[in-house]
Amino acid sequence: MxxxxxxxxxxxxxxxxxxxxxxxxxxxxxxxxxxxxxxxxxxxxxxxxxxxxxxxxxxxxxxxxxxxxxxxxxxxxxxxxxxxxxxxxxxxxxxKIRSKTVSSDDDLELFKLVPGDDDLAKELEKKCDSRQIKNILKNLEEKYKEILILKFLEEKSYREISDILKKPMGTVATLLSRAKKKFKEEAMKQGIEFKNL
Amino acid sequence: MDKLTDSIINKIKKEKISPAPKWIFLAKDYSIWTLFIMAIIIGGLAFAVILFLLTDNDWDIYKHLDKSFGEYLLLSLPYFWIIFLGLFSTVALYNYKYTKKGYRRSPHLIIGVNILASVVIGTVFFYAGLGLKIENIFADNFPYYRNFTQHKLDVWNNPERGLLSGVITKADDKDSFILKDFEGRMWEIQAGGAFWGGRVIFQKGERIKIIGKKKSNSIFSARQIRPWINRGRGMWKNSDRGKDIMKETRRRRVVNSERAQAN
The missing domain is CATH 1.10.1740.10 (RNA polymerase sigma factor, region 2, helix turn helix motif)
Incomplete structure (x- = not known):
C-alpha cells in the first residue's frame, strides 16, 4: 500500500x-x-x-x-x-447546467475569500460575507467570474492564470481589470459601497 | 487512503490505463510546428509574387486609360495573392496558437511577426526570381488564374489608346521592325526617335510593351519601348511564355466571340 x-x-x-x-x-x-x-x-x-x-x-x-x-x-x-x-x-x-444556482450553505463555504494584498480583496474581506460574494459572482459573465475566482479565491498569479486559461498575460490583466470593475458595479447594485471606485 | 483518490487510482489500475507514449505528443508538436513554418514559407512565396506583380506594373500609364491613379491602383493590386497571403498568415496564426506555449503571445504580436517573416522571406524569394517563377507556374497550370490576374494583358492590348505589346518577329532595323501582338496580329513598328526604356534588348523573340500611337491597322508609331517584364528581379528571358500568352489570348477571343454569338 x-x-x-x-x-x-x-x-x-x-x-x-x-x-x-x-x-x-x-x-x-x-x-x-x-x-x-x-x-x-x-x-x-x-x-x-x-x-x-x-x-x-x-x-x-x-x-x-x-x-x-x-x-x-x-x-x-x-x-x-x-x-x-x-x-x-x-x-x-x-x-447544459452552467447557469444552475447554488443554494446550500455548504456550497457557500466555497466562496470564502482568500486574503490578499489587492485593495479589492481587502475591502471585500471587510464588507462582504460568503453569501454576498456568491450573489455578486452569480450575476457576472462567466469570463469575469472565472478570472475573479482564480485570482481571489484560488490565489493564482497572473502567470498561472495565463497558463490555466491559455491566454496571454496582457489579456489576463485586461480581463481582470474589467472583471474587478464589473464586480464593483454589481456590488454597488446590491448595496455594497466601495471607496476606490 | 482518501476515498476519492482511492477511486481514481483504482480506476486507473482496474482499467489498466497508462500514459500515452511520448512520441505521440512529440509527433503532434512537430506537425503543428511544421505546418506553421510551411504556412510562413507559403506566405513568403505569396509576398514574392505580390512584389513581382507590383514592380512589374507600369504605374505611369493610367492616363492612357482615362483613369485616375487611384482607380488604376485599385485595378492593379494583386488581390489573388493578397488573399493568398492573408489565408496562409491565418493558417500560421492558427498553428502557432496550438503550439505548447503559443497562447502566451498576443495574437497581434503573432500576426505582426508572421507578416514580418513573410515579408522578409518573400523579399529574399523575390530577389531570387521566385515571384516570377510562381506567377508563371500558376498562369501556365491554372486556366482561371489569368482571369484574376492578367489585367496587364488587357491594359497593353489597347492600340487605340496608344498601348501595344507583343513579340518582335523581325529585328533588322531598330527604327522600323515587325511585331506580332499577343492576339497574333502583325504590326510594323515605326520607332525612329523612340526611347528604349528598361533593359529591353532589340532582338527577334523579345517581348515588349510600346507606348505610342496607332497610325493604321498595321502600323504603330512608338514613342517609348519597354521590356514586357520589368527586368532585374526575374530570370525569365526568352522563355516560351510569349507563346502561352498568345494561346491564352486566342482562347479568350474564342470565348468572347462565342458569347457574343450566343447573345
Whole structure:
C-alpha cells in the first residue's frame, strides 16, 4: 500500500517524473490536489458534488493519460487546473447546467475569500460575507467570474492564470481589470459601497 | 487512503490505463510546428509574387486609360495573392496558437511577426526570381488564374489608346521592325526617335510593351519601348511564355466571340 510519507518532500514536477516510472506515485499528485480541484470545479460550474467528483475523476485520468505531454516548465497545478477547467466546460456543454444556482450553505463555504494584498480583496474581506460574494459572482459573465475566482479565491498569479486559461498575460490583466470593475458595479447594485471606485 | 483518490487510482489500475507514449505528443508538436513554418514559407512565396506583380506594373500609364491613379491602383493590386497571403498568415496564426506555449503571445504580436517573416522571406524569394517563377507556374497550370490576374494583358492590348505589346518577329532595323501582338496580329513598328526604356534588348523573340500611337491597322508609331517584364528581379528571358500568352489570348477571343454569338 502506498503511503503519504512516500510523497513527502517531493515537488509536483518530481512526482510527475516518478509517476511515469511507477504508477503509485500518481497517488501523491491526486491526493495533493483533489480537494482544491474539486472546490474549483464546484466554484466555476455550480455542478452537484457528485457531478463535480465525476469531472474531477475524469480530469485526473485524462492528466494521467497525457502525463508524457506535461511541460516541465509549467506548474503541475496550472496544468491540472487547466484540464479540470476543460473537463468542466465539456460537462457544461453536455448537461447544459452552467447557469444552475447554488443554494446550500455548504456550497457557500466555497466562496470564502482568500486574503490578499489587492485593495479589492481587502475591502471585500471587510464588507462582504460568503453569501454576498456568491450573489455578486452569480450575476457576472462567466469570463469575469472565472478570472475573479482564480485570482481571489484560488490565489493564482497572473502567470498561472495565463497558463490555466491559455491566454496571454496582457489579456489576463485586461480581463481582470474589467472583471474587478464589473464586480464593483454589481456590488454597488446590491448595496455594497466601495471607496476606490 | 482518501476515498476519492482511492477511486481514481483504482480506476486507473482496474482499467489498466497508462500514459500515452511520448512520441505521440512529440509527433503532434512537430506537425503543428511544421505546418506553421510551411504556412510562413507559403506566405513568403505569396509576398514574392505580390512584389513581382507590383514592380512589374507600369504605374505611369493610367492616363492612357482615362483613369485616375487611384482607380488604376485599385485595378492593379494583386488581390489573388493578397488573399493568398492573408489565408496562409491565418493558417500560421492558427498553428502557432496550438503550439505548447503559443497562447502566451498576443495574437497581434503573432500576426505582426508572421507578416514580418513573410515579408522578409518573400523579399529574399523575390530577389531570387521566385515571384516570377510562381506567377508563371500558376498562369501556365491554372486556366482561371489569368482571369484574376492578367489585367496587364488587357491594359497593353489597347492600340487605340496608344498601348501595344507583343513579340518582335523581325529585328533588322531598330527604327522600323515587325511585331506580332499577343492576339497574333502583325504590326510594323515605326520607332525612329523612340526611347528604349528598361533593359529591353532589340532582338527577334523579345517581348515588349510600346507606348505610342496607332497610325493604321498595321502600323504603330512608338514613342517609348519597354521590356514586357520589368527586368532585374526575374530570370525569365526568352522563355516560351510569349507563346502561352498568345494561346491564352486566342482562347479568350474564342470565348468572347462565342458569347457574343450566343447573345
Amino acid at each position: 502506498f503511503k503519504n510519507k512516500d510523497c513527502e518532500g517531493k515537488s509536483d514536477e518530481e512526482l510527475v517524473r516518478l509517476a511515469l516510472e511507477n504508477q503509485d506515485y500518481y497517488y501523491c499528485l491526486v491526493s495533493r490536489w483533489e480537494n482544491k480541484i474539486l472546490r474549483y470545479i464546484l466554484k466555476i460550474s455550480s455542478a452537484t458534488k457528485e457531478d463535480a467528483e465525476d469531472i474531477l475523476q475524469d480530469a485526473f485520468i485524462s492528466a494521467y493519460k497525457s502525463l508524457n505531454d506535461f511541460d516541465r516548465n509549467l506548474k503541475f497545478s496550472s496544468w491540472i487546473y487547466r484540464i479540470a477547467r476543460n473537463k468542466t466546460i465539456s460537462f457544461w456543454r453536455k448537461s
